[in-house]
Amino acid sequence: MNPIALLPWQSVAALLAAIVALAGLPILPDGMAPASTALVFLLVLTGALVPLLRLPTATESFVLFAAAHGPVYLLLSGITGHEGQAGLAFFALVAASWLIAWRLVTVLSLARPTSRPMGTLLRLVVPTLFGVWLLLLWEAIVRGAGIPFILLPPPSLIGVRIANSLPILAADVQQTIFKSVFAGYFMGCAAGFSVAILADRFVFLRRGLMPIGNMVSALPIIGVAPIMVMWFGFDWPSKAAVVVIMTFFPMLVNTVAGLTAAGSMERDLMRTYAAGYWQTLWKLRLPAAAPFIFNALKINSTLALIGAIVAEFFGTPVVGMGFRISTEVGRMNVDMVWAEIAVAALAGSIFYGVLALIERAVTFWHPSVRGG
Amino acid sequence: MISAKGLDLTFQTGDGPVHALSNVDLEIGKGEFVSFIGPSGCGKTTFLRVIADLEQPTGGAITVNGMSPQEARRRRAYGYVFQAAALYPWRTIEKNVALPLEIMGISAAEQRERVKRTLDLVNLTGFGKKFPWQLSGGMQQRASIARALAFDADLLLMDEPFGALDEIVRDHLNEQLLELWARTNKTICFVTHSIPEAVYLSTKIVVMSPRPGRVTDVINSTLPKERPLDIRESTEFLAIAHRVREGLRAGQSYED
Numbered sequence: 001m002n003p004i005a006l007l008p009w010q011s012v013a014a015l016l017a018a019i020v021a022l023a024g025l026p027i028l029p030d031g032m033a034p035a036s037t038a039l040v041f042l043l044v045l046t047g048a049l050v051p052l053l054r055l056p057t058a059t060e061s062f063v064l065f066a067a068a069h070g071p072v073y074l075l076l077s078g079i080t081g082h083e084g085q086a087g088l089a090f091f092a093l094v095a096a097s098w099l100i101a102w103r104l105v106t107v108l109s110l111a112r113p114t115s116r117p118m119g120t121l122l123r124l125v126v127p128t129l130f131g132v133w134l135l136l137l138w139e140a141i142v143r144g145a146g147i148p149f150i151l152l153p154p155p156s157l158i159g160v161r162i163a164n165s166l167p168i169l170a171a172d173v174q175q176t177i178f179k180s181v182f183a184g185y186f187m188g189c190a191a192g193f194s195v196a197i198l199a200d201r202f203v204f205l206r207r208g209l210m211p212i213g214n215m216v217s218a219l220p221i222i223g224v225a226p227i228m229v230m231w232f233g234f235d236w237p238s239k240a241a242v243v244v245i246m247t248f249f250p251m252l253v254n255t256v257a258g259l260t261a262a263g264s265m266e267r268d269l270m271r272t273y274a275a276g277y278w279q280t281l282w283k284l285r286l287p288a289a290a291p292f293i294f295n296a297l298k299i300n301s302t303l304a305l306i307g308a309i310v311a312e313f314f315g316t317p318v319v320g321m322g323f324r325i326s327t328e329v330g331r332m333n334v335d336m337v338w339a340e341i342a343v344a345a346l347a348g349s350i351f352y353g354v355l356a357l358i359e360r361a362v363t364f365w366h367p368s369v370r371g372g
Numbered sequence: 373m374i375s376a377k378g379l380d381l382t383f384q385t386g387d388g389p390v391h392a393l394s395n396v397d398l399e400i401g402k403g404e405f406v407s408f409i410g411p412s413g414c415g416k417t418t419f420l421r422v423i424a425d426l427e428q429p430t431g432g433a434i435t436v437n438g439m440s441p442q443e444a445r446r447r448r449a450y451g452y453v454f455q456a457a458a459l460y461p462w463r464t465i466e467k468n469v470a471l472p473l474e475i476m477g478i479s480a481a482e483q484r485e486r487v488k489r490t491l492d493l494v495n496l497t498g499f500g501k502k503f504p505w506q507l508s509g510g511m512q513q514r515a516s517i518a519r520a521l522a523f524d525a526d527l528l529l530m531d532e533p534f535g536a537l538d539e540i541v542r543d544h545l546n547e548q549l550l551e552l553w554a555r556t557n558k559t560i561c562f563v564t565h566s567i568p569e570a571v572y573l574s575t576k577i578v579v580m581s582p583r584p585g586r587v588t589d590v591i592n593s594t595l596p597k598e599r600p601l602d603i604r605e606s607t608e609f610l611a612i613a614h615r616v617r618e619g620l621r622a623g624q625s626y627e628d
């Protein structure tokens with residue numbers, strides 16, 4: 001039987017890519033030693049053909065790992081300094097390593113972990129590989145095609161910029177996230193929650209407050225931010241005020257909706273005990289509303305970050321993530337802008353992730369969490 | 373204990389009024405065990421809910437313990453077992469049973485003691501730390517009965533509490549319920565669809581019929597208070613069961 005027919009499709013595609021690359025040699029006009037070129041081909045061929053050996057999963061994974069990341073490392077070090085000179089062979093070989101990595105992820109996803117720590121490790125490895133390859137392909141395309149760094153810097157350059165600007169970035173995070181975002185987020189969520197309870201308790205407030213809350217949420221941030229600067233000054237309180245305005249309404253609406261989530265029989269039960277308003281609220285309606293409230297907390301974590309950064313465009317002391325982005329764009333220091341974006345993305349993910357973990361712990365009983 | 377005179381209840385719904393209770397007259401004495409039986413939709417749940425002040429009658433008068441239903445509810449005069457278990461999923465079984473005790477401000481030690489006793493009573497010993505969704509439907513229903521028994525109300529309103537249980541568990545709980553009733557002298561209003569269950573448990577059987585919901589027959593049981601399970605084969609038992617069945621059939625024939 002034809003051995004090619006036994007190969008998974010990623011391996012076949014990687015082989016084809018390697019053949020295309022052979023036709024398109026050299027990889028770089030003057031960028032790579034013949035020895036490196038030969039090693040790249042050798043690794044790609046190994047990676048493409050290793051499924052034929054039917055090795056144990058662990059061994060096969062190691063071979064695939066080396067065969068995917070070795071070539072891409074050699075290729076990327078070769079292209080650095082020779083941006084824009086890449087030909088067909090370069091891209092074909094990057095594609096081949098990527099396909100081998102794909103094969104690796106497939107093998108790992110099918111693997112049956114033998115122990116709990118192994119299982120956890122496997123669950124982490126797959127998304128990590130996914131993220132790493134996103135960056136590798138970004139790097140290869142930007143450098144290979146010679147895209148001007150001012151349009152899109154390669155991730156390695158952004159990484160270097162982050163490493164070299166740690167004190168500045170730390171000061172910006174301190175100003176924007178630990179002061180503006182956190183203060184505004186807690187005040188906004190607390191205010192939204194309290195008003196929701198008041199609106200629930202007193203019907204006339206519900207009639208009067210909900211439309212006003214609605215209107216506040218519709219205020220455009222670029223109009224509000226300068227006014228807040230006039231009211232609260234240049235420093236973080238004015239940014240926190242913008243965040244309060246942005247986070248207030250989602251919390252209000254979600255809490256009001258959540259307070260109606262308890263079933264009628266569960267409420268009747270409280271009524272048969274002649275439970276008071278606050279007892280019913282505390283023991284029934286708030287627990288039932290928890291999934292809604294966490295929904296608002298998660299939405300607001302993102303809104304707060306956006307609000308604080310954008311608000312800094314409208315006057316701020318000389319520190320802060322939004323301030324940095326707006327000034328560095330003006331100076332054409334695009335890598336610094338990207339560094340701030342990367343830090344903001346990381347901070348936002350951590351914020352969201354922590355909230356999601358707390359949510360799982362608090363609403364463990366909800367069908368969407370316990371899975372049934 | 374409960375006295376209803378000319379009780380009327382009409383629900384106003386989107387497609388016209390629904391006459392759920394019509395001219396219901398009923399006297400329930402203290403310490404009685406009253407079963408309500410009748411086809412689906414004849415107003416059994418509605419009548420229990422009126423007693424519990426969860427529904428307001430649109431006509432007639434009703435007193436519970438000589439008070440208005442609202443006052444009786446405020447004084448926590450009754451425990452109510454709903455047609456579904458209605459346990460709170462974020463509380464363990466123990467905590468669910470303790471819920472009324474928490475609300476009534478009973479001390480923690482006393483709570484623990486009562487929770488343990490009532491869980492033993494419904495055969496849920498050892499399941500206190502589980503969450504409701506980890507238990508079978510029948511176990512959940514038993515937990516909800518334990519919750520209604522946890523605080524010692526004189527009146528128990530039970531809406532098809534054993535509907536979801538298998539025959540064996542049902543027999544066992546029927547016996548337990550009778551024993552509890554004999555021991556505590558509670559008044560029990562019990563909705564069921566099972567004729568043998570109604571006859572076995574009750575001192576008084578109320579037969580109802582639908583559209584509009586009304587009482588068609590009230591049967592005072594002649595069975596002794598002491599009732600072993602095999603009383604269900606006695607001729608006296610079968611005679612009462614026969615009369616209940618006749619009552620149900622008569623209610624049915626009104627519709628044709």
Ligand SMILES: Nc1ncnc2c1ncn2[C@@H]1O[C@H](COP(=O)(O)OP(=O)(O)OP(=O)(O)O)[C@@H](O)[C@H]1O
Pocket residue numbers: 383384385390391392411412413414415416417418419585
């Ligand atoms: N909240 C309500 N709004 C409108 N109609 C209602 C409401 N509750 C009950 N009904 C109607 O009143 C009638 C009596 O209902 P009820 O629940 O008392 O019946 P039931 O005898 O308990 O029936 P089942 O044996 O099926 O539980 C039915 O026709 C029902 O549709």
Ligand SMILES: [Mg+2]
Pocket residue numbers: 416417418455531
């Ligand atoms: Mg019913």
